[in-house]
Amino acid sequence: MFCNQCEQTAKGTGCTVIGVCGKKPEVAALQDLLLHAVKGMSLYANEGRRVGVIDQEVNALTCEAVFSTLTNVNFDPKRLQVLINTCAELTAKLKEKVAQAGGKINFTDPAANFVPTSDLESLVKQGELVGIINDHDADPDIQSLQQIMVYGIKGVAAYADHAHILGQEDDKVYAFIHEGLAALANKELNLNDWIALVLKCGEINLRVMELLDAANTGTYGHPVPTTVPLGHKKGKCILISGHDLKDLEELLKQTEGKGIYVYTHGEMLPTHGYPQLKKYGHFYGHFGTAWQNQKKEFAEFPGAILMTTNCIQEPQKSYADNIFTTGLVAWPGVQHVKNGDFGPVIEKALAMPGFESDEDKGSVMVGFARNTVLSVADKVIAGVKSGAIKHFFLVGGCDGAKSGRSYYADFVEKAPKDTVILTLACGKFRFFDKQLGDIGGIPRLLDIGQCNDAYSAIQIAVALANAFGCGVNDLPLSLIISWYEQKAVAILLTLLHLGIKNIRLGPSLPAFVSPNVLDVLVKNFDIKTITTPEEDLAAILK
Template identity: 80%
Template sequence: MFCNQCEQTAKGTGCTVTGVCGKKPDVAALQDLLLHAVKGLSYYAHEGRRLGVKDNKIDHFVCLAIFSTLTNVVFDPERLQQLINQTVEYTAQLKDKVAQAGGNVEFADPAANFKPAADLEGLVKQGEEVGLPTARDVDANIQSLQQILLYGIKGVSAYADHAAILGQHDDTVYAFIYEAMVSFANKELGLNDWVGLVLKCGEINLRAMELLDAGNTGTYGHPVPTEVPLGAKQGKCILVSGHDLKDLEQLLKQTEGKGINIYTHGEMLPTHGYPELKKYPHFYGHYGTAWQNQKKEFAEFPGAILMTTNCIQQPQELYQQNIFTTGPVAWPGVKHVDNSDFSPVIERALELPGFAADEDKGTVMVGFGRNAVLGVADKVIEAVKAGQIKHFMLVGGCDGVKAGRNYYTELVEKAPKDTVILTLACGKFRFFDKDLGDIGGIPRLLDVGQCNDAYSTIQIAVALAKAFDCGVNDLPLSLVLSWYEQKAVAILLTLLHLGIKGIRLGPSLPAFITPAVLDVLVQNFDIKPIGTADEDLAAILG
C-alpha cells in the first residue's frame, strides 16, 4: 500500500505497511479500486451532461463513495465491496442512457470498462494493480497537483454529501467532480492547466460549503450563543460524535421521554447552538475533546456512542461493543445503523449504567456563526476603531495526535488581550475551554462551529472587509490553520481561490506537495509553515 493523503502519514512521506490511522493494506487497495470505479463512471456522467443526461441519485451516491475513501471513514472491506459493485451497476445504467442519447460510450481508459472481481481477494488484487486514479508516468510536479486535486475532490464530496442529505444540490458541484476525475487521464494538460483545476476545486468547494450552510441553517436555524455544560448529569446517556446534524436530530426525537441524556463529542459541540436542536431538554452537554484523549474517553463513557462521520481512529475492542456508526462510516465488528433507526443505540444505552452522579466541569460558549458575529458587527467595528481590538486571528482546522499540535494552544494562550480568536473545527479542542475573557462584552474566543462551517468564517471576513472598505488581505486578520485530512485540503483550496494570502499552515506541510509546487504556493499566496508560537506572534503582530 501507499497512502499520503493525511498529515499523520508515516515518516512524513507515506504509509506503506499499514496506515497510522489503522487502515490495513487490503482496505487501502479497496479504496483505490473504488476511486478507479468512480473514475470509470465519471466518463459517462461527464459525457451525459453534454447531452442533458443526468441522474441525481447517482450524483449523490458518487459523493458518498468518494467520501468513503477519506481518512478514518471506512475500514470495513465488505462495505467497500458493496460500494464498488454499486458503482459498477450505476456505470452500466449511465452507459446505456448515454448510448441511447447518441453520446460517446467508447473510452480507452481501462477505468471506463472496469469489471470487478467476484470476491474480496480478487478485488484487493485489482486495487493493488490500479493504485490511485492519478497518473504515474508524468512529471512529479504535475503528479503533485493531481494529488492535491484528488484530495480536494474528497473534501468537496464530503461537504456535498452532507448538503445532499439536507436536500441541497447544485449540478455545478457534481459536474466538476466528474470533470476532475476524467482529467487525470488527460496527458495534454500542462502545469498551468493543473494549477487552474486545483483552484477551480477551491471555487467549487466554496459552493458546496454554501449549500451545506443553507441546509444546516435552513433546517435548524442560525446558531445563537449558547452555554454548554462540560460535566455530566446522572442517568442513562448517549454520546454523539462526527458532524451530521440530521442524525443528531433523529436521535433526539427517538430518545424523547426515555430518560436518556444526549451528549456531544468532538465536532458535534457546536450543534448546541442551533435553535431547532437545543430545544430538546434532554440534549444536555459536551463530553471529552476530539483527538487527544479520545480512546480513553470512549472507553470510560458509561453509555452508547454514535459515530456519524469520520472523527476517530479504528475503535478498540475495549469499547467497540458500545459504538454504532451511521452514514458512510463502517468498521469491522461495529454495528451500523441504517435508515435513521436508532433503536439499537437506544437499547444499548438503556443496558449500560450511565452516569452515577452529576459532575460539574464548567461550561463553554458556542454559537458564534456569521449571524451572531455580524449581529454585533457595529460593536466590533467600534472596538477596532477605539483600539480595544487590534487584531483578529483565526486559529482552527483539523486536529490529530501527531506531535507539534500544542503549538496552537500556546499561540492562543500567548496572544495579547487585545486580540480576538475566531476558531472552528476540531483543532479548537487544543484550547476550547480556555477562559480568555472579553473585550467590551465581546468574548475573545469565538467558536464559529464545525469544519463544515468554514463558509461562515469566510462570510465574517468578507463582511468585516466591506465595513472597513478594504480587501480581506488588508484586515488585521491572520489565519493560522492546522490540517489533518482531505476536508482541510478542500478548505485551503477555497481560501487560495479567494486570493487569501499569508496563511500559516501546520503542524507539517502535506507530503504530496513537491518543493516546486510549494514554491508556487509561496510565491503566489505567501503560504508559510508554522514556526514557534513566539516567532509567529511576533511576525503576525509586527
C-alpha cells in the same frame, strides 16, 4: 499500499505497511479501487452532461463513494465491496444512456472499462494494481497537482453529501467532481491546466459550503450563543460524535421521554447552538475533546456511542460492544444502524449503567457563527477603530495526535489581550476551555462551529472587509490553520481561490505537495509554515 492523504502519514511521505489511521492494506487497496471505479463512472457522467444526460443516482453515489475513501470513514472491506459493485452497475447503465444520447463511450482508460471480480480477495488484488495516479511517467509536479485536486474533491464530496442529506444540492458541484476525476484520464493537460482545476476545486468547495450552510441554518436555525456544560447529569446516556446534524436530530427525537441524556463529542460540540436542536431538554452537554482522543475518552463513557460521518478510530475492547456506526462510517465487527433507526443504540444505552451522579466540570460557549458575530459588527468595528481590538486570529482546522500541535494552544494563550481569537473545527480542542476574557463585552474566544461551518468564517471576513472598505488581505486578520484530512485541503483550496494570502499552515506541509508546486504557493499566496508562537506573533504584529 501507499497513502499520503493525511497530515500524519508515515515518516511524512506515505503509509506503505499500514495506515497511521489504522487502515489495513486490503482496505487501502479497496479504497483505491473504489476511486478507480468512480473515475470510470466520471468519464461517462462528464460526457453525459455534454449530451444532456444527468443521472441523480450517479451524482449521489459519486459523493458517497468518494466520501467513503476520506480518512477515518470506512474501514470495512465488505461495505467497500458493495460500493464498488454498485458503482460498476450504475456505470454500465450510464454508459448505455450516454450512447443512446449520441455521446462518446469509447474511452480507452482502464477505469472506463472496469469490471469488478466476484470475490473480495481477488477484488483486493485488482485494487493493488491501481491508484489515484496511474500515469507514473507524468511530470512530478502534475502528479502533485492531481493529488491536491483529488484530495480536495474528497473534501468537496464530503460536504456535498452532508448538504444533500438535508436537501441542498447544485448540479454544478457534481459536474465538477466528474470533470475533475475524468481529467485524470487526460494526458494532454499541462501544468497550467492542472493549476486551474485545483483552483476551480476551491471555487466549487465555496459553493458546496454555501449549500451546507443553507442546509444547516435553514433546517435548524442560525446558531446562537449557548453555554455548554462539560460535566454530566446522573442517568442513562448516549454520546454522539462526527458531524451529522440530521443524525443528531433523529437521535434526540427517538430518545425523548426515555430518560436518556444525549452528549456530544468532537465536532458535534457546536450543534448545541442550533435553536431546533437545543430545544430538546435531554440534549445536555459535551463529553471529551477531539477525535484522536476517543480511545481513552470512549472507554470512560458509561453509555452507548454513535459515530456519524468521519473520525472513527479502531474501537477498543473496553467499549467495542457499546459503539455503533451510521451513514458512511464503518468498522469491521461494529454494529451499523441504517435509515435513522437508532433503536439498537437506545436499547444499549438503557442496558448500561449511565452516570452515577451529577458532576460539574465547567462549561464552554458556542454559537458564534456569522449571524451572531455580524449582529454585533458595529461593536467589533468600533473596537478596532478605538484601538481596543488590535488584531483577529482565525486559529482553527483539524486536530491530530502529533506533539507539535501544542503550538496552537500556546499561540492562543500567548496572543495579546487586545486580540480576538476566532476558531472552528476540532483544532479548537487544544484551547476551547481557556478563559480568555472579553473586550468590551465581546468574548476574546469565538467558536464559529464545525469545519463544516468554514463558510461562516469566510462571510465574517468578507463583511468586515466591506465595512472597512478594504480587501480581506488588508484586514487586521491572520489565519493560523492546522490540517489533518481532506476536508481541510478543500477549505485551503477555497481560501486560495478567494486570493487569501499569508496563511500559516501546520503542523507540517502536505506530503503530496512537490517542491515546485510549493514554490508556486509561496510566491503567489505567501503560504508559510508555522514556526513558534512567539516568532509568528512577533512577525504578524510587528
